[in-house]
Amino acid sequence: MPAVRVFVTLKPSLLDSAGRTVAGSLQHLGFDEVQDARIGKVIHLQMETVDEARVQEMCKKLLANTVIEDFQYEVIG
Amino acid sequence: MPAVRVFVTLKPSLLDSAGRTVAGSLQHLGFDEVQDARIGKVIHLQMETVDEARVQEMCKKLLANTVIEDFQYEVIG
Numbered sequence: 001m002p003a004v005r006v007f008v009t010l011k012p013s014l015l016d017s018a019g020r021t022v023a024g025s026l027q028h029l030g031f032d033e034v035q036d037a038r039i040g041k042v043i044h045l046q047m048e049t050v051d052e053a054r055v056q057e058m059c060k061k062l063l064a065n066t067v068i069e070d071f072q073y074e075v076i077g
Numbered sequence: 078m079p080a081v082r083v084f085v086t087l088k089p090s091l092l093d094s095a096g097r098t099v100a101g102s103l104q105h106l107g108f109d110e111v112q113d114a115r116i117g118k119v120i121h122l123q124m125e126t127v128d129e130a131r132v133q134e135m136c137k138k139l140l141a142n143t144v145i146e147d148f149q150y151e152v153i154g
Contacts, residue, residue: 001112007119022120022139031135035078035123042084042119043099046112058108062099 002050006073008064009040050075079127083150085141086117127152 010016016038023037043063045055055073064071087093093115100114120140122132132150141148 009119009121019120023122025139026122026135029135029138031131033125033128033131034135035125037123038121040119040121042086042117043096044086044115044117045100045103046114048110048112051110054108054110058103058106058111061106062102 001077002047003076004045004047004050004055004073005076006043006045006055006059006063006071007040008043008059008069008071009038011068011070014068078154079124080153081122081124081127081132081150082153083120083122083132083136083140083148084117085120085136085146085148086115088145088147091145 019036019038022039023034026034026037045058052073052075055075059071059073060066096113096115099116100111103111103114122135129150129152132152136148136150137143
């Protein structure tokens with residue numbers, strides 16, 4: 001059965017405070033090589049059939065808030 | 078600068094109620110081809126250098142709760 005992986009991330013111009021906290025915590029744990037972290041969602045959809053135009057519609061209608069978030073997707077299998 | 082993308086998802090045996098809700102909402106909107114949805118986190122790390130053993134350590138120590146979550150990562154650039 002085909003699947004789609006959708007990534008939803010805050011637009012780069014927006015402050016990602018959760019990501020900032022994660023980066024700080026990693027540095028505090030000794031992982032000094034970490035410069036920055038940004039956190040997003042990944043939504044794994046099991047689909048009967050994949051129509052990319054419909055996937056984009058799902059992202060715009062429900063999965064992402066396109067005012068503040070970007071989305072990307074990849075079709076698997 | 079290299080980056081690492083870490084995916085953190087609930088273990089497949091656990092009920093993902095948020096994912097279930099998203100799948101139901103998509104079906105309700107007419108996207109009947111959606112069978113199931115599972116939601117996870119994606120953490121994009123900007124790094125000075127990438128040492129995969131250290132990335133795994135970050136995942137186990139902070140990014141994932143390995144009792145209930147699986148993690149995967151990919152090195153970018």
